[in-house]
Amino acid sequence: MPVSSPEGRAAVLEKAAHGIQELINWAQQTTPGGKFLPKTTNWTFEACRFELDLSGVGTFDELIQLYKDPSDTAATLNYVHVDKSQELFPLNEPGMDISLRWGFFRAPLPFMRDRSATYIEYTKEFTDRFGRRGFARYIRSHALGAVDTRFVHTEIRSWGVVIVETATPSMLHVSSTVDIDWNGNMPSWVATMMTSRRAQSIKALATVLRTSKKIALKRCGICFTKPSTWKKQSALVTCYDCDKLVCIECRSIHSHASGVSSCWGCVSHKTKLHLQDKSVRSKSAATGDSETPPPSCMHKSPPARFSQATAEWYGEERPTNDHVDLSYLPTFHRHTTASSS
Template sequence: MAAIVDKSAILATAGQGINELIAWATAGGKPPVTHTYEACRCQLRLPTPLDDVGRLLASPSDAAAAASYVHVDKSTLLQTIESNHLQVELRYGIFKAPVPFMRDRDATYIECFKHFTDGHGRRGVARYLTSHELPTTTPNASYVRVDIRTWGIVVVESSDPLVLHASSVVDVDWKSVSAYIGSHMTTRRAQSVKHLDTVVRASLKKLFERCSMCLTKPSSFERANNFAACVGCAKPLCPRVRVAICLACAGAKARAKVPTRETLLESEASTVESDTKSPTVHRTPRRMSCESGWLTPQYHRPRRPTEAPLDLTYLASFQGNTA
């Protein structure tokens, strides 16, 4: 794979595409597309800062993001391209069909991720996708090869660290689909940034912002970082509880310390001289018959038990007395 990949061309394509995407998201104007596209801009209030959003966009294998159409439905890493300022990967992805009796779509594409700071000093993250065909690969007949012209997401901070400005643009040729189906597949990926706050909460497992012990929910004036994670299950705990572990984990630890019937049998079967414990075997009737010799281990046929011979010496004395 490394011999057929032109790394310089991939880096040039990724760098130019993501820079044009950032310029459109921060300065405005027309997005970097040449065909029919759909763009979306929105303002989000997230429970976490920009770093968690960047981690989400830079993780193509995130299940919550893939289910919400932020990433490709299913992707496989082909090769990582080393760069000083960019995270560039060559991947193969599959897009699931939205309706029955329709073949899934696939593509070989470049995925690029970048942290940046705009002209106003605001931090931001950007993710850019575009198709890149490999000359030695043949398309899979089970899928329809699509052309990802541009698919990008840009998230920029505002004066409030928890309020972010998100922009997305999608320009994909889905190949051999109706205008309605193609528009539907494009729209739900372009509009996915509107639900980015829900996706981040699901990814961080913070859907329930209540204390797991007292069930109190903080008001909007209280900061979300007042919660402390349980050391056992990472569920949120408020400062009023003043414990490091929730009741569920504490109960599980208490039950683990109570000796069960199996542990008692093993402790009774252990010897004094050695710590090795003999296994406690349940003696079934079949096992007892095998151990007593009623069944041979090779042929499993019944055999007669071996007994001591009968003592017949008393017959001689009986015959002498009768004579």
């Protein structure tokens, strides 16, 4: 069932909502259930719980932003995200941050093929029954019918992370679970290693967040290139809309505010919104459903007759005489003489 259809979209949203709720319920259990047993040599499952201390490193909101940015270099290198991914289809709904993505996992050994998957990624902020803030990210495979032959297809049965605040400031309770079938001719110890790296990545979140913030101050937030120290024009400038540091190649002059710049991502997003708004207005005007009538053209064609042009000069009708003396006209005089004879 295609995701673009209403039925397919509803099925994906239902699957994601059900999966992330099960993940949150599992993370809030004080006595988690027994570990699943692998069904094949390449099918691995691992769960991990960790008390994360962010004192002097960052805040809970910064950690949430780290998980919401799949292109973060430090997070990707430390197995927090899929190694490389791109969005295929946005599925934004009110109160839901969800998208359909394609990504691949790099092989840990040479002469081994990379793994790829098409998956749903759903992030959600919530409040538990004790009033504590929480964040969850849920990833699950979603088949599209087409497989990239350059990679070995991998099935992500479940990859989830739940972060909840504790009574201690800067202390967070983090739970992760990874359930992936790597497929292909992969030794069981390699499959276990790839799964374990992603499940236990929560233990290094403090280091990852610190590294990510340092990289963000030295590299462009769009192309991730480090500007040259000797070129003044290559200095990083903060985007007026998203606060990212961007280089000269990835920014443009802001259209409304003078003296500031915007990154090409924000410019593209605003352009799309403007075109969508313009399209909606044109359709409304064409169908006659517009709430405000379109402005009438103030430039009128010149009148064909002088009388039409001068008719608007006088508000009242001018008095006219019944008898007009035209005897001074030669043609009128000849016509009158001929009639009398």
